[in-house]
Amino acid sequence: MAKLYVVGIGPGxxxxxxxxxxxxxxxxxxIVGYTPYIEYLGDLVEGKELFSTGMKGEIERCKAAIKIVKKGKDTAIISTGDAGLYGMAGPILELAEGxxxxxxxxxxxxFSAAAELGAPIMHDYASISLSDLLTPWEVIENRIEKAAEADFIITIYNPKSKGRKYHLEKAIGKIRSHRSGKAPVGIVKNSGRGEREITITTLDEIDYDKVDMLCVLIIGNSNTYLKDGYIVTPRGYNII
Incomplete structure (x- = not known):
């Protein structure tokens, strides 16, 4: 019997x-996936049947993958990062039958960006996407407010797009009301890929013009600090 694999391919x-x-x-x-993600796989897809779509084609891809498996072909539907975080694992399990x-x-x-920045995610953290295509902005704002109030390290996905030019500034404003403007912020564009760009800044000094959908932001908690060019969040160990 053919099998459907929902595969997280990492950052790229x-x-x-x-x-x-x-x-x-x-x-x-x-192999089923968003067109640029399939391109990340390079020669791994040589000689294979490919099904790809552009943006907003997630459900179409899921239905196609399920249909192909039912025809008896082992199929992989891919997501960047982990398929269970903003990826295809959920929709596939909701749609799959038999x-x-x-x-x-x-x-x-x-986690890829964290490794490139140092050790910013060493304690409890929240992962929040600013995309309001599937989640109302009011819900996102509330989550940001609560995470900032609870002093979580905050990772922000999908920080800015053509249709959401000022959502990131609004989000940072919410965080800034509970955290020092000197709190370290790591911004990584194209994490894990050759064209990677790393910026280490603070809440007060974020250059919003340089942030886009290819970036992930990691915002430190009240104990996060900079050391030798790295962002470090103490876990609480007694460092001698």
């Missing part, structure tokens, strides 16, 4: 894919 570079993700991609007959599904985890952009 081959070196950040798990061994299992690579092996699953190699064994599958068909097929076997396996979720293959991947390295999230938050």
């Amino acid at each position: 570079g081959r070196e950040h894919m798990t061994y299992k993700a690579v092996e699953v991609i190699k064994k599958c007959d068909v 097929i076997e599904v396996e979720i293959v985890p991947g390295v999230t952009a938050a």
